[in-house]
Amino acid sequence: MSDCEKTNYIGKSVQRVDVYEKATGKAKYFEDYQVQYRDLLHVKVLRSPHAHAKIVSIDASAAEALPGVATVVKGSDPDIAWADIPYASSYYGNPAKDEVIWAGQAVVAVAAESIEIAEQALELVKVVYEELPYVVDQREAFKADAVSVTSPELGIAAGYGGVQPEGPNVMGSYKLTHGDVEKAFAEADVIVEEEYQAGKKSTSQIECNGSIVEYHEGGGVTIITNGCGVHGVVKNHILTMYPQLSSNKVRVIQPVTGGSFGNRLFPLVEPLAVLMALRTKRTVSYVLTRKEMYTSSPSNWPVYTKLKLGAKKDGTIIAEKLELVEDAGAQIRGYFDGRLSSSGLMCVYNIPNVQCDSYAVRTNTMPCAPYRGLGCAESEWAMENLIDVLAEKLDMDPLEIRLKNILKKGETNPYGEKVTSIGLGRCLEAVADAINIDEPCQQDGGPWKYGKGIAAAGKQNTPLGRAEADCLVHSDGSIELLVSCDEQGMGVQTTLRQMAATEFQIDIEKVKVTRADTAITPYDNFGASSRTTYTTGNAVIIACQDAIDQLKEAAGRKVGLAKKQVTIKNGKAYFVGSNIESIDIADLYEPFSFFTQQTWGLLKGTPVRGRGVFCPAPAVEWFGPGHEDGRTPRMWNWYQYSAFGAEVAVNEETGQIKILKLMSTADTGNPINPKLVEGQIDGGVIMALGFSIMDHHMFQDGKMMNPNMSDYRLPTTLETPLQKNFMRAILPDPLPDGPFNAKGMAESIMIPVGPAIAAAIYQAIGVRPTEMPMTAERVLKLIKDKEASDAK
Template sequence: MSVETMNRNEGKNQPEVGRDVPRLESRRKVTGRADYVHNLSVPGMLHAKVFRSTVPHGRILSIDTSEALDAPGVHYVLTGEDIRAMFPHPYYGPAFHDQPVLALDKVRYVGEPVAVVLAEDPFAAADAVQMIVADYEELEPVYDEVEAVTSPVVVHDVLKPAGTFPDLKHLHGKRDTNVALDYQLRRGDCDAAFSAAAHVFEHEFRSQPVMHVPLEPMVSLAVPDHDRLTIHTASQSPSFVRMEIARLLGWPENRVRVMVPHLGGGFGAKLYIKLEALVACAALIARAPVKLSLTMEEQFYTITKHASTFRIKTGVDADGRITARRCEVYWNGGAYADIGPRVTQKSGFTAPGPYDIENVSIDSYALYTNRPPAGALRGFGIPQLVWAYESQADIIARELGQDPVEFRRRNLLRNGRPQATGTIMESAAIHEVLETVVERLEWAKPFDRGSGPVRRGRAIAIGFKASIAPTTSVAIVTVAADGSASLSISTVDMGQGSDTAMAQIVAETLGIPTEEVTVVHPDTDTTPYDMATLGSRSTFHTGNAVKRAAEDARERLARLAEEAGMPAQDSYAPAEVFRKRYGMQAGTVTGTGSYIPEYRSPDEDGQSPKVTPYWMIGATGVELEVDTETGHVHVTRMVNAVDCGTPLNPKIVEAQISGAAIMQFGFTMSEEMHFDAGQVTNASFADYKIPGIHDIPPLMDEYIVDAVQSGGPFGAKGVGESATFGVSPSIAGAIEDAVGVRLTELPLTPEKVLRAIRAAAGDPLED
């Protein structure tokens, strides 16, 4: 793999920002000294194991815990009623307070927590779980997101909006339906534009449910201490966890402390509340520390990625310009909303794609079903959308007899033009990203399409994403008397390198080496508020807060120098200022900074002059081979290009690009959660196949285009998701380029490819 920063920062003097600083925590990780919640043990700790529902939808008639309670080593067996007896409103959730700590009255999916055993060791707890017996009145389930819109089966009888986030203040859901959020956007007159169009294309694309599978499964430990509660947890959102647990308990926030050490991956799985509510309630009832560590299998019952159905209708004029687009997107949110309504809204308004279209109609629905809850997963809904609109872009170009690259060039948005929401595109290197992939794939040169049973094809796809807004980040920079610094933030480094990048911002601002900056792990007693580590927001939002905090510290140092009578000049080494002011190595300077981007709530038509502070752009091009006799697809080369503004650390950006692309490659080619009557049937690495080293393309190239993000810290913006956008549609497009068949449902398995080839040849495979 290689990375190339094209014409970046030539002639600029930025010794820290733009430097390939090795990740600050790397030595601790490779020597096994990094701290994880899984390794944490405290005196008197009880281990929790969960008894889960075996039916997808049913009323709870009885739960018999007597035998489990008598088992050796068991201290408590708790049900939802035990929780409700102590905590009158035991529900949580970032969008709706719809998820009970333990099932109450009903179960809504197979795998839902129904009871919990607290024992002296995890083996005793696991044995006792097998002794619990529950009886249900089974109800009709609904599994499909489209069917859920009109189904008489209603998953939730009562909807309780959380009111947590400003952009979801309007959220109320549709009573007596499964619609948690119905987002609409209207621009222009689609009906008139379709009537006048030279060509109209309609297609439906589907994406499958998949799992985040972070290699560190979810784990939380709650430790009660008189009138306080400390939660050690593998979480991407410690500030939210503190706020939500305090609300659930009816406590002020300062009685809840949330601490997050290193994370072994997250990808959105560890956002908001996952295990924290259960261990908090259990610990307070047991008056003892309680630790819950999920197995890999249990993660499949905890959070997934939204399956989706995307119906897209596009009108095109005689020259191949898109004149109208109507999008209907159905998101399978599972039994509990989690952050699904935000995914539905925030990604939904980008459903028309990065194209300049005057007439747009969007309907985006968050649906409840009787499947495990769905939430954020690397891309926040955007990969599902790009899969559809870029697949259709290839279909349209082929039908019109146009080169697919030329078709995109003709229709792409340009800076200064409004996106479908009315927000003007700014600092978005869409064309540059596309042209980088075109150039690196040598698109204009002849291409060997193979012969015999193995055929070759290639394709390109491009997508974009709006950053989540409004959100808040706060940072504190403390400068010690020797000139070194510490940075306190609640942004969580889960492998993406954010600690190192944030330290580089501090170092650049203060004029010290990055290695002299320590980043304090999130601890809500000491580190300030940050909404969450998600959506590639940290570089821009937290980065701006960090830069402001470092600038505040620098200004305070300047005032200290003035007090010390030091002659005015551009800068002094911090240690020199302290020595001059105090006559010795003494003193401390602290700077604070916060950042909230500009945001304007959309009107009733979904229009807003400022719906996002910035746009992330990513494109992928692939070359591949298809064995027409077996349907096997071998991607021989993948090229990814992104606009991340000015990269703070190019090596970290390289890792983010390749990691995102490989993850989406797995979702494209093999990964899928299989269900039988609501039960996940492949909840293990033995059956759920993520890509191994022999599966990924042998040639992968990553490129960072020359760009600067206006308003970003040192011109930077997020990159963790950008390389996911174009992977799925580019592979599907290259398959069609190779063998002439178009697949519209993920994943693109050999069986699906072979069935399509045989059907196109008039020789369909028998079922």
């Protein structure tokens, strides 16, 4: 094996850099930092029991007088001007000022010497509410005469993109027109339409959200948090909400973090903890309970979809019309405009005539935020189900109709974007082959009925700002990457090491990645929409190339050559056109002296610092004059694709579903680390199984009734098939501008699982689910309804 082959780590399943510390318990999560503080205050929060109510009065005098209570915060306190920021009292977990708009919203917060004292103080707080009408169903909230989620005093603001509201609870809308839809439907040989609903769910990561805020003399704070985006989210929001703080007085550190899936994307605990620290001039710890994670932190956004498709006899889909309603939860202002969920219906199939009317509405439920898949699992659930209905009506194979209509490289999607990377065809063929889709299932004559199904998926990558990276080359030739990207369990520290080691062609053990810390690591926005591999990875490559260029310059000067005659690899500088073959990188660094300061030589005490900045091209406007059709040549960065196939068993007597065999495929671009990709596939599939057949919020009287891990059911090994029947495959299609032609892939895995299972259920029992999750109770009702209908 050549030296080059030994140091090319792209496509190699390198062991995770953090595996040892996690396996041995040495990894330090944010709560582990509490032991280093002896004088620690603990925060607890009193939350609204009502879905919508006016706060008539709050009497916290008894709580304030309780020994051990350091401070009590109410939304009406005069020193918290941020309470007037329209969206601060929803996403950011701050106490409501005059009105609560979901059951679980913060009303009063207490900081005390212990958790027990804080909880005791909350029991002493007396709040008088005046209950108001509420709405928790997005379809009801969408109606023109719907109950308003908030009182008129709170107002309503348009969603992102300047789209104006269109009703009492509509935050924004996105409308797209492509081709002549009505003409196409008139020319269609077959038309199918249906309504679908995807429900409200929690991410349920094991580590609850929390932060420790250390106060410094002079008014500064250090925030240790498991939240996302030390620069782009946490620090920027704190500086906005507390204008008395300057950038140099806010430091944010992200320790080892246990999962996010979108839930940590907004600062839920940091602003309140910072306020407590500034008030008391003490170190404060604020950790959400499991119940608060369910009732007071963001869920996904449920999606209602009304979809209509028209096709020719040969299966070519020529028309699509959809109305889509996103549930944004209880918030006044946000980025919701209806585009996010609709994007999943624009990136998979080449349909020449499309009309899309997509809306985002508020409800009196916990605020909604990105959930793995960014709304595409909820909306593509409708498309993939209706594709199967269409195939049956045309007497076509479900695989055939999909392969006939999926977008191909070089084609233009309904948005107006040119497709640059798509490996979906191979993904579909692989899942169909793995589950033997053409072979009928064996039926044993008992209550268990068997079926198979497949589905396709695509998911956009959102332009979310720039990433920066610093590459330090130390005097021993080792590399240190300074990056602020979120490491939330996906293994990004390992893949970035692989990229750097490959650029320098050195042993990966010589590369270290420093965790996010705003005092040390440069700017990055946050880890969302599968952007880290693409955006931060490109920044790392640019930083490495900059450092290599500086090393070439130094080595060339040392031997009297131009830097173009120098190659850096294996920890050495190699020369062309010199009687010196190579020099160790370490020998380029000189010990300190007054003379070396007067030359271009490198100093042992000062590493070479390469700088990398990568910012994806922004989206091109899709609204305003000249964009009435909602189309644009650049709505998103790129798309990731996947397919899924399943064989299931359905019990006709109980509605229970068993997954007997499954196959998941992913178009990853060029995979940096195949083993990590397989881990993302497996984790995504298991999460999607819960999403599809189990976990969901249950509401009664406006309150969530299952806010714990006993009643909120999540998948276990009992819901997955035997290991030999749990299959996966990586089928890459290189992304031209991705780092080493790679792209993110973890979100698309979620999307096709639900509709593939729905197709298998239909084959097994002859009824099609239209609501997700497909719980045993819902499936049993479908069976009973069918029996009643057949008996007529």
